[in-house]
Amino acid sequence: MGDVIAVDGKAIRSTSKKGTPHSALQILTVYLTQSGIVLGQKSIHEKTNEIPVFQQLLDNLNIKDKTVTADAMHCQKETCKKIIAKHGNYVFGLKENQKTLHDDVKFFFDEEFDSKTLDSYTTVEKNGGRIEKRICKKCSDIKWLNGYKEWAGLSSIFAVKRITTTNRGTSDETGYYITSKDTDAKELLHICREHWKIESMHWLLDVTFSEDECSIISENGQKTLNSLRKLALLLHKRYLAKQLKKCSIKANLLKCLMNSQLLCEVADL
Known part of the structure; x- marks a missing residue:
């Protein structure tokens, strides 16, 4: 850890x-x-x-x-x-x-x-x-x-x-x-x-x-999104660390939007 x-x-x-x-x-x-x-x-x-x-x-x-x-x-x-x-x-x-x-x-x-x-x-x-x-x-x-x-x-x-x-x-x-x-x-x-x-x-x-x-006007909304973004960064970093090809987090996010199977692979880590 x-x-x-x-x-x-x-x-x-x-x-x-x-x-x-x-x-x-x-x-x-x-x-x-x-x-x-x-x-x-x-x-x-x-x-x-x-x-x-x-x-x-x-x-x-x-x-x-x-x-x-x-x-x-x-x-x-x-x-x-x-x-x-x-x-x-x-x-x-x-x-x-x-x-x-x-x-x-x-x-x-x-x-x-x-x-x-x-x-x-x-x-x-x-x-x-x-x-x-x-x-x-x-x-x-x-x-x-x-x-x-x-x-x-x-x-x-x-x-x-x-x-x-x-x-x-x-x-x-x-x-x-x-x-x-x-x-x-x-x-x-x-x-x-x-x-x-x-x-x-x-x-x-x-x-x-x-x-x-x-x-977003709501403070609670901002705080919730902030937490979810951090979780997304963690999942994508872990996924990309296991890949042989280099890819940016932003590019991988876009790929996940286009490919539900890839999204499930990232979320399953």
């Missing part, structure tokens, strides 16, 4: 009120990255945000021995505390919402990234004319980090530098993270890549189903 549980929110843009884009219906999803199964989801309204909703979802999840990943918004002390209390682990990105922690970690890796004493792991992938190099550097000696004891279970900090080369040139960016998981740089890089799967799933909801353009 997999050990990484990714959490991410997505707004359905067509539901926003005129002149107030932040009023759009948002749905926070809990996603088991290896299997593609949605473990839970909850809607978010204007009067709240993802942070307390995520913490509420944690109360209803069995995350024992799992690693929970989320973007920097969820890098919160209370969230970390809840995850550790439920015998799970976390990997959270760092940004300006935790400015002091972010700046300290960034300064450390800016100075020490080339140090050979840090645990390091590198991957290089070629995709078409694009070459992506990822370098993960991890530090477990964090006693120098101001306030580290305030973060439940915090065991390591790490950085991932992504260097992309195309025919237009080379660009790079570095992300900074905290984690409670006691593991090496190779595994931490893998976990970061796993989190990308939920972002890919949200992207597919728009590309494959045009979710952002759905004009």
Whole structure:
């Protein structure tokens, strides 16, 4: 089933009120990255945000021995505390919402990234004319980090530098993270890549189903369709994974509309 549980929110843009884009219906999803199964989801309204909703979802999840990943918004002390209390682990990105922690970690890796004493792991992938190099550097000696004891279970900090080369040139960016998981740089890089799967799933909801353009007025209708779209993506992904020929999800959806036997094969997985 997999050990990484990714959490991410997505707004359905067509539901926003005129002149107030932040009023759009948002749905926070809990996603088991290896299997593609949605473990839970909850809607978010204007009067709240993802942070307390995520913490509420944690109360209803069995995350024992799992690693929970989320973007920097969820890098919160209370969230970390809840995850550790439920015998799970976390990997959270760092940004300006935790400015002091972010700046300290960034300064450390800016100075020490080339140090050979840090645990390091590198991957290089070629995709078409694009070459992506990822370098993960991890530090477990964090006693120098101001306030580290305030973060439940915090065991390591790490950085991932992504260097992309195309025919237009080379660009790079570095992300900074905290984690409670006691593991090496190779595994931490893998976990970061796993989190990308939920972002890919949200992207597919728009590309494959045009979710952002759905004009249904009923909020319950939007939430129901969102759940059904996620189920459809899961079934088509599983079906296509078993096929020798490459085919996009969107193309397979069209084939199912034209072929009831194929539709039954996909639905029977």
